[in-house]
Amino acid sequence: MPIIDYHCHLIPQQIGDDIQFDNLTQAWLYGDHYKWRAMRSNGIDERYCTGSAPDFDKFEKWAETVPMTIRNPLYHWTHLELRRYFGIKEIVNSGSAKKIYEKASALLQTKEYSARGLMKMMNVEVVCTTDDPVDSLEYHRKIKEEGFEIRVLPAWRPDKAMAIDDLTSYNKYIDKLSEVSGIEIRDYNSLLEALRKRHNFFHSEDCRLSDHGLENFFVESFTRNEINRIFEKVRCKKSLDVFENLKFKSAMLYEFAIMDHEKGWTQQFHAGAMRNNNTRMMRKLGPDTGFDSIGDYPLAVPMSRFLDKLDTDNRLAKTILYNLNPADNEVLATMLGNFQDGSIPGKIQFGSGWWFLDQKDGMERQLNTLSRLGLLSRFVGMLTDSRSLLSYPRHEYFRRILCNLLGNDVENGEIPNDLELLGKMVENISYFNARDYFNFE
Secondary structure (H helix, E strand, O other), rough: OOEEEEEOOHHHHHOOOOOOOOOOOHHHHOOOOOHHHHHHHHOOHHHOOOOOOOHHHHHHHHHHHHHOOOOOOOHHHHHHHHOOOOOHOOOOOOOOOOHHHHHHHHHHHOHHHHHHHHHHOOOOEEEEEOEEEOOHHHHHHHHHHHHOOEEEEEOEEOHHOOOOOOOHHHHHHHHHHHHOOOOOOOOHHHHHHHHHHHHHHHHHOOOOEEEEEEHHHHHHHHOHHHHHHHHHHHOOOOOOOOOHHHHHHHHHHHHHHHHHHHOOOOOEEEEEEEEOHHHHHHHHHHHOOOOEOOOOOOHHHHHHHHHHHHHHHOOOOOOEEOOOOOHHHHHHHHHHHHHHHOOOOOOEEEEOOOHHHHHHHHHHHHHHHHHHHHHHHHHOOOOOOOOOOOOOHHHHHHHHHHHHHHHHHHHHHOOOOOOOHHHHHHHHHHHHHHHHHHHOO
């Protein structure tokens, strides 16, 4: 069955240039926060994670770590990916490392194992990357112009356009936005004009989804005059108080949602990550290097207020809600029903297990919660949320977990032993629901 990967962090240039990886480490370990965290926990020095150690040495240290990952999803993913892409059935450990590395690396240098070849191998149909409003999307255009049969589409990720906590970095970003949009950003109105122009550009390049990474939803009350004054202070690099910060982010998040509704896009909200916890490593390596964790922010009230404000004006787009704290599963699952309006099946979605919940227990809890409190049959299914072209077997991992849950229910006499009924349900969740919901055509 084909794969629709509607949220990932793949590098469009890799697909656009149809790169060949020199070896397994380049294809598999670079940018993989999960593996880095496991290696650090196993006492592996940082030079083998993000540092300058030779590629084989990095893989050897990963192979040394793999036996320690039993009961961690990394153990399943590692062996499933090696088997599906390379036909490698050996158990990964320090003794098998050299043989596995040499076989996989040799295959990766063949034409069939180029970036595009890896996607075709897994029967991928559509991929949505994660792209900033200032991105040129040049590689998306290149992919389309060259007639690559797999659709590689951008997804709008405007988080930096509201990241006013660091005024120096933010103002540099606004200068870049002004440059790429061709609009002189003098005030809040021209900021929105520039963002709307870029939003229109993304739409012209077949973007149909947005994505936001949030600690929580921003729902502070504000007036347009207040936001004008706040943005003036931002451009002058004058410090903001807590309420000014929240008001500005609330205004921006609302405006982004309005843009998405006007274009008929789907908006995605990933809420609950506590990022860059280790200050020392943040200073040494920068953000997004594996030092994030689950947050425990109160989610229900701000989420409800945000969705209700949009729904009151009939401006609530199709929406997928993801939580990182499993304690919020029931909150999200019950929130969906408040804003379903009968316009399309499953307009408001409880997103698949995300990040630290992207594993057997997390997926089962998400699926069970959605089953109890919503309509599992209308679920749009799995995504990779990955930076690696070798991650597509995670769709198989998800489908196996889904089928196992249903099979256990049949054995327990809780649902009918009807292969046609349940088979169609699995097919819909695995592919057809996403195809119909996003309507990429």
